Amino acid sequence: MPLPHISELIKTHAERLAIEESERLEKRRLELAEQRSDLNSPTVRIRTWEKVHELRLPSDPAHPILDFIAVSTRLTLAEVQEEQRSRAAHAAGGGGT
Numbered sequence: 001m002p003l004p005h006i007s008e009l010i011k012t013h014a015e016r017l018a019i020e021e022s023e024r025l026e027k028r029r030l031e032l033a034e035q036r037s038d039l040n041s042p043t044v045r046i047r048t049w050e051k052v053h054e055l056r057l058p059s060d061p062a063h064p065i066l067d068f069i070a071v072s073t074r075l076t077l078a079e080v081q082e083e084q085r086s087r088a089a090h091a092a093g094g095g096g097t
Contacts, residue, residue, distance in 0.1 A: 036074045045073040046083050059084060
């Protein structure tokens with residue numbers, strides 16, 4: 001039976017928790033970068049924003065959080081509202097992406 005690695009033996013519970021927290025922080029950092037990345041479409045950025053904040057894009061085009069979403073995703077308010085329109089058209093059976 002092989003012996004565990006020395007590094008595994010000396011890890012305390014607190015050290016394991018610190019590693020897990022570090023991994024969570026890195027995951028969040030990557031998600032935040034993805035929601036702002038110019039390489040991603042507005043749809044991807046908004047979906048990432050929804051995932052990070054555990055919220056859905058509201059359907060009201062005058063909802064006050066839209067400005068926050070626009071700033072957080074580096075999109076214009078018009079781009080966020082276009083995503084709203086696209087989702088509404090899709091939900092109404094009007095197609096869309």
